Amino acid sequence: xxxxxxxxxxxxKKYDKVPVLxxxxxxxxxxxxxxxxxxxxxxxxxxxxxxxxxxxPSHGKIIFQGVDTGKAGDSVRLRLRRQMCxxxxxxxxxxxxxxNNVSYGLRLRGIKGPELQSRVKxxxxxxxxxxxxxxxxxxxxxxETQRVALARAVAIRPRILLLDEPTANLDPDSVALIERLxxxxxxxxxxxxxxxxxNLFQAKRLADEAIFLYEGNLIEKxxxxxxxxxxxxxxxxxxxSGTMVY
Numbered sequence: 001x002x003x004x005x006x007x008x009x010x011x012x013k014k015y016d017k018v019p020v021l022x023x024x025x026x027x028x029x030x031x032x033x034x035x036x037x038x039x040x041x042x043x044x045x046x047x048x049x050x051x052x053x054x055x056x057p058s059h060g061k062i063i064f065q066g067v068d069t070g071k072a073g074d075s076v077r078l079r080l081r082r083q084m085c086x087x088x089x090x091x092x093x094x095x096x097x098x099x100n101n102v103s104y105g106l107r108l109r110g111i112k113g114p115e116l117q118s119r120v121k122x123x124x125x126x127x128x129x130x131x132x133x134x135x136x137x138x139x140x141x142x143x144e145t146q147r148v149a150l151a152r153a154v155a156i157r158p159r160i161l162l163l164d165e166p167t168a169n170l171d172p173d174s175v176a177l178i179e180r181l182x183x184x185x186x187x188x189x190x191x192x193x194x195x196x197x198x199n200l201f202q203a204k205r206l207a208d209e210a211i212f213l214y215e216g217n218l219i220e221k222x223x224x225x226x227x228x229x230x231x232x233x234x235x236x237x238x239x240x241s242g243t244m245v246y
Contacts, residue, residue, distance in 0.1 A: 004029055005028050005029060005030045007062075008025065011059070012059040012060055013055070031186075031192055033209075034194045034208070034210070035195055035203035036194060036210075037196075039239070041215075042216065044213055051084075051162060054086075057070070064080055085152065085158040087161070095137070098129065099120055102123055127151045143173075149166070154189070157189050182206060195207070209222065209224060
């Protein structure tokens with residue numbers, strides 16, 4: 001039986017007093033891949049930022065590994081955040097070598113010397129970029145940039161990997177490669193993965209469970225086969241069947 005990593009209790013997020021997300025109750029377990037789905041503006045990226053502790057809820061509790069993050073001090077929140085890694089749709093790279101970009105998270109964690117070198121080498125090999133260490137990270141293609149972002153994750157061996165539409169602007173070959181790497185990270189490092197995606201086929205290929213958001217509300221959380229064949233909500237059914245009008 002998997003251990004609960006996250007538990008959200010009546011979480012509300014407001015921007016300028018306008019609610020953009022309301023999750024009454026949500027539990028996320030370790031060693032699963034979750035696809036977070038929904039139309040534009042449904043609160044997907046907001047949920048990811050709250051889970052990553054990049055933002056705080058306006059109301060409610062986010063409990064991570066038994067710790068109420070809203071009551072945790074800065075040092076505890078930093079320790080919790082360092083168990084996570086987030087990859088955005090448009091990944092930010094430093095204007096330096098690929099090696100230095102991959103080693104950055106390790107150096108922040110106080111890792112240096114032979115161990116740092118070994119882990120960067122291992123991470124670049126994992127994503128098939130062993131020969132890219134000396135290249136300037138700003139001169140990579142979109143697919144290569146996302147592979148470096150995943151190498152950063154492999155290097156720090158996160159407990160949670162959060163992906164915000166990581167393949168949205170990539171060609172089909174790059175999409176397939178990134179998906180294979182995400183699956184390998186999940187299987188070899190035993191990382192829990194949360195991926196925001198508009199691609200329903202990607203959700204089917206990658207995820208164990210799907211979380212469906214609509215107009216800021218958590219509508220449904222179900223195993224992937226069920227959400228596509230026996231959705232619990234009419235709104236979910238219209239979304240997965242492609243009949244929803246935005």
